[in-house]
Amino acid sequence: xxxxxxxxxxxxxxxxxxxxxxxxxxxxxxxxxxxxxxxxxxxxxxxxxxxxxxxxxxxxxxxxxxxxxxxxxxxxxxxxxxxxxxxxxxxxxxxxxxxxxxxxxxxxxxxxxxxxxxxxxxxxxxxxxxxxxxxxxxxxxxxxxxxxxxxxxxxxxxxxxxxxxxxxxxxxxxxxxxxxxxxxxxxxxxxxxxxxxxxxxxxxxxxxxxxxxxxxxxxxxxxxxxxxxxxxxxxxxxxxxxxxxxxxxxxxxxxxxxxxxxxxxxxxxxxxxxxxxxxxxxxxxxxxxxxxxxxxxxxxxxxxxxxxxxxxxxxxxxxxxxxxxxxxxxxxxxxxxxxxxxxxxxxxxxxxxxxxxxxxxxxxxxxxxxxxxxxxx
Amino acid sequence: xxxxxxxxxxxxxxxxxxxxxxxxxxxxxxxxxxxxxxxxxxxxxxxxxxxxxxxxxxxxxxxxxxxxxxxxxxxxxxxxxxxxxxxxxxxxxxxxxxxxxxxxxxxxxxxxxxxxxxxxxxxxxxxxxxxxxxxxxxxxxxxxxxxxxxxxxxxxxxxxxxxxxxxxxxxxxxxxxxxxxxxxxxxxxxxxxxxxxxxxxxxxxxxxxxxxxxxxxxxxxxxxxxx
Amino acid sequence: xxxxxxxxxxxxxxxxxxxxxxxxxxxxxxxxxxxxxxxxxxxxxxxxxxxxxxxxxxxxxxxxxxxxxxxxxxxxxxxxxxxxxxxxxxxxxxxxxxxxxxxxxxxxxxxxxxxxxxxxxxxxxxxxxxxxxxxxxxxxxxxxxxxxxxxxxxxxxxxxxxxxxxxxxxxxxxxxxxxxxxxxxxxxxxxxxxxxxxxxxxxxxxxxxxxxxxxxxxxxxxxxxxxxxxxxxxxxxxxxxxxxxxxxxxxxxxxxxxxxxxxxxxxxxxxxxxxxxxxxxxx
Numbered sequence: 059x060x061x062x063x064x065x066x067x068x069x070x071x072x073x074x075x076x077x078x079x080x081x082x083x084x085x086x087x088x089x090x091x092x093x094x095x096x097x098x099x100x101x102x103x104x105x106x107x108x109x110x111x112x113x114x115x116x117x118x119x120x121x122x123x124x125x126x127x128x129x130x131x132x133x134x135x136x137x138x139x140x141x142x143x144x145x146x147x148x149x150x151x152x153x154x155x156x157x158x159x160x161x162x163x164x165x166x167x168x169x170x171x172x173x174x175x176x177x178x179x180x181x182x183x184x185x186x187x188x189x190x191x192x193x194x195x196x197x198x199x200x201x202x203x204x205x206x207x208x209x210x211x212x213x214x215x216x217x218x219x220x221x222x223x224x225x226x227x228x229x230x231x232x233x234x235x236x237x238x239x240x241x242x243x244x245x246x247x248x249x250x251x252x253x254x255x256x257x258x259x260x261x262x263x264x265x266x267x268x269x270x271x272x273x274x275x276x277x278x279x280x281x282x283x284x285x286x287x288x289x290x291x292x293x294x295x296x297x298x299x300x301x302x303x304x305x306x307x308x309x310x311x312x313x314x315x316x317x318x319x320x321x322x323x324x325x326x327x328x329x330x331x332x333x334x335x336x337x338x339x340x341x342x343x344x345x346x347x348x349x350x351x352x353x354x355x356x357x358x359x360x361x362x363x364x365x366x367x368x369x370x371x372x373x374x375x376x377x378x379x380x381x382x383x384x385x386x387x388x389x390x391x392x393x394x395x396x397x398x399x400x401x402x403x404x405x406x407x408x409x410x411x412x413x414x415x416x417x418x419x420x421x422x423x424x425x426x427x428x429x430x431x432x433x434x435x
Numbered sequence: 436x437x438x439x440x441x442x443x444x445x446x447x448x449x450x451x452x453x454x455x456x457x458x459x460x461x462x463x464x465x466x467x468x469x470x471x472x473x474x475x476x477x478x479x480x481x482x483x484x485x486x487x488x489x490x491x492x493x494x495x496x497x498x499x500x501x502x503x504x505x506x507x508x509x510x511x512x513x514x515x516x517x518x519x520x521x522x523x524x525x526x527x528x529x530x531x532x533x534x535x536x537x538x539x540x541x542x543x544x545x546x547x548x549x550x551x552x553x554x555x556x557x558x559x560x561x562x563x564x565x566x567x568x569x570x571x572x573x574x575x576x577x578x579x580x581x582x583x584x585x586x587x588x589x590x591x592x593x594x595x596x597x598x599x600x601x602x603x604x605x606x607x608x609x610x611x612x613x614x615x616x617x618x619x620x621x622x623x624x625x626x627x628x629x630x631x632x633x634x635x636x637x638x639x640x641x642x643x644x645x646x647x648x649x650x651x652x653x654x655x656x657x658x659x660x661x662x
Numbered sequence: 663x664x665x666x667x668x669x670x671x672x673x674x675x676x677x678x679x680x681x682x683x684x685x686x687x688x689x690x691x692x693x694x695x696x697x698x699x700x701x702x703x704x705x706x707x708x709x710x711x712x713x714x715x716x717x718x719x720x721x722x723x724x725x726x727x728x729x730x731x732x733x734x735x736x737x738x739x740x741x742x743x744x745x746x747x748x749x750x751x752x753x754x755x756x757x758x759x760x761x762x763x764x765x766x767x768x769x770x771x772x773x774x775x776x777x778x779x780x781x782x783x784x785x786x787x788x789x790x791x792x793x794x795x796x797x798x799x800x801x802x803x804x805x806x807x808x809x810x811x812x813x814x815x816x817x818x819x820x821x822x823x824x825x826x827x828x829x830x831x832x833x834x835x836x837x838x839x840x841x842x843x844x845x846x847x848x849x850x851x852x853x854x855x856x857x858x859x860x861x862x863x864x865x866x867x868x869x870x871x872x873x874x875x876x877x878x879x880x881x882x883x884x885x886x887x888x889x890x891x892x893x894x895x896x897x898x899x900x901x902x903x904x905x906x907x908x909x910x911x912x913x914x915x916x917x918x919x920x921x922x923x924x925x926x927x928x929x930x931x932x933x934x935x936x937x938x939x940x941x942x943x944x945x
Contacts, residue, residue, distance in 0.1 A: 520757035
């Protein structure tokens with residue numbers, strides 16, 4: 059399978075502020091790569107190394123063929139020379155400049171007319187026209203985030219680095235801003251590396267994903283692949299056990315959406331901001347298995363599936379199913395014995411409507427990202 | 436009031452402030468840096484810079500006289516360079532003033548730089564500004580209250596400097612007789628009227644300085660806005 | 663400096679007019695002050711100002727001498743630095759530059775010559791000073807009647823004298839106390855000024871009730887109207903022989919010599935006599 063041209067190729071180790079060495083390994087040709095993992099695993103350190111704010115100990119970072127860092131050859135370009143747009147967790151807007159001043163900060167060397175034009179352009183792109191003269195301290199969280207984005211993007215960087223862009227906002231605001239953010243990121247066409255520890259954010263914003271824990275890269279791949287097929291128990295623990303499926307909303311009625319996934323129709327609670335393309339997430343804990351379709355069941359989604367494998371997991375058993383799409387169910391051992399769940403058996407899978415979790419997937423279809431095997435440790 | 440002494444005092448205060456700004460700002464920037472490297476050295480230098488605060492002026496004056504006496508290494512070097520001594524000259528009291536006022540400059544400078552939100556500096560770098568441009572466009576606008584505080588405190592303190600100036604400078608009219616020394620001289624001469632006038636000027640300078648510093652202290656800390 | 667966080671919005675530099683104006687003024691003063699060249703070295707052609715390092719008891723009489731000298735030499739002026747004679751000697755040996763050293767003890771002037779800072783031939787004696795016991799006008803002590811006993815008055819808590827280590831008048835005061843048999847009794851009450859002038863300041867301000875001071879100061883313009891005194895008999899202490907020396911590196915030697923000669927002339931001596939100086943042995 060031919061891979062698109064990789065623009066950012068980075069493999070390095072860098073020292074975390076606590077002293078431990080972090081492995082960084084990121085490759086992308088475009089789209090949004092998510093660095094995903096629990097807090098303190100070194101994701102921010104990796105991002106800062108990509109930006110040039112911290113110097114790695116070993117390895118190399120190259121973008122579009124230009125070496126940004128090479129331990130062997132002693133090359134280390136400062137952030138100014140790398141032309142990255144970096145948004146830290148703290149937005150770091152300059153409090154003594156108004157919004158227009160902040161956005162135009164990087165354009166100092168342009169002639170005044172050109173600078174004014176670019177600033178106005180950026181302000182309207184991010185809906186900040188009316189706020190141009192306001193001071194950052196007077197803005198809301200969402201507005202500040204847009205100003206920071208505008209400021210970083212106005213100088214047309216080659217690579218965008220975002221550190222937990224939505225984490226400090228409250229949940230409703232996050233949910234509102236997420237689709238917009240995805241849209242903007244896609245519109246810029248820039249490769250993006252984005253750090254988050256939020257499951258939904260990774261799902262909604264990312265194309266590719268790099269799962270990290272304690273300074274090690276555990277798995278890389280597309281978001282859907284990694285979340286549905288964690289390479290091992292550690293990754294599974296970090297990403298949560300979920301099946302992520304691509305689906306299409308074909309009808310919405312009375313607040314419920316009908317989603318088609320690989321030929322199977324599922325009912326789910328409709329999203330407020332519904333697009334056509336969605337990710338459908340099913341947690342293994344919420345998949346109920348039946349032998350026969352007798353009796354009324356409150357779970358509205360029922361579909362046949364074939365058992366593919368049965369793997370014990372402590373007191374539980376993980377059942378892999380094929381329902382036209384891949385599905386996992388977690389049941390007790392007793393239940394597995396009672397239902398005689400063996401490979402090849404046909405069963406019925408049932409999922410309650412509220413348990414079918416939809417995540418909007420607007421914009422371009424996900425671009426494939428190099429899938430590398432997890433680095434053995 | 437002694438106009439010569441007043442002009443001499445302002446010359447001394449302003450030159451000291453200029454020198455301490457030139458030496459103190461880079462030094463304070465280094466002292467305030469958060470890196471772990473050189474932390475021990477940093478602590479030592481900071482202690483040395485703070486020493487004049489607790490050193491009795493007479494002790495300081497004594498050490499300076501001994502260290503810069505014509506027979507000393509420093510004294511001979513200076514004599515070779517300029518042909519004159521350090522004690523009893525303007526250069527001598529300038530040296531004394533610079534050393535004694537290190538804490539009044541370095542203290543506020545370092546506090547301002549330490550309180551600087553480094554994320555602002557990094558944001559500037561990522562937006563393409565060089566380190567030098569960042570100092571002008573980010574560090575100074577963010578830290579100016581602390582910097583100005585240091586300058587004003589230094590100036591005001593030099594105006595009032597007495598013990599060391601008297602010991603190192605003697606009481607030479609037009610050369611080392613600053614306002615506070617002139618005040619002392621007036622008291623010795625039992626000229627109370629002149630002493631009162633000089634004292635009023637000195638108090639006025641101190642009050643103006645304090646008012647400025649107070650206003651500066653009310654500025655909220657410049658943290659990068661946004662969480 | 664403590665920084666109080668406040669609710670005020672962060673006020674950028676350009677928006678605080680008070681601080682702006684203050685800063686502009688400060689910058690101007692700084693630039694003006696820092697850039698001033700040091701005073702150009704004096705040459706003999708410039709208006710004559712000779713530097714004098716003088717004992718503190720000479721403050722008033724030097725004024726009078728200068729006024730008189732200026733009658734014949736209008737462009738002449740003195741730049742005096744006063745201090746205890748011993749302290750001045752130390753400073754001179756440490757590099758203090760002066761044209762003329764006037765000490766309350768001629769031995770110090772010889773010492774200066776011995777240190778190579780003055781020619782022995784340039785050392786001269788200028789007269790003998792006298793000691794007085796001085797009280798303020800408001801004081802209840804009848805010093806003229808009591809004489810030395812005034813020091814034992816009940817109201818006396820502190821007796822001001824100059825520092826015996828550095829100041830000849832301090833040594834003389836201690837000798838006088840010994841002679842009067844009062845030293846032991848008054849030892850704890852002594853308030854020691856670093857110079858005769860400071861001792862005078864102690865009494866004049868009221869910090870001490872009585873002082874043993876140079877007559878030259880007592881007859882000087884400041885003290886003469888503010889108090890009264892009793893002259894300590896000359897035999898109570900060794901003679902206080904004033905002397906001086908022309909500094910080897912005097913810039914305007916001619917003017918310095920002229921002033922020194924005036925000091926020693928009959929006209930000069932008559933002025934000194936007004937301040938209680940005596941000239942027992944005419945050289």
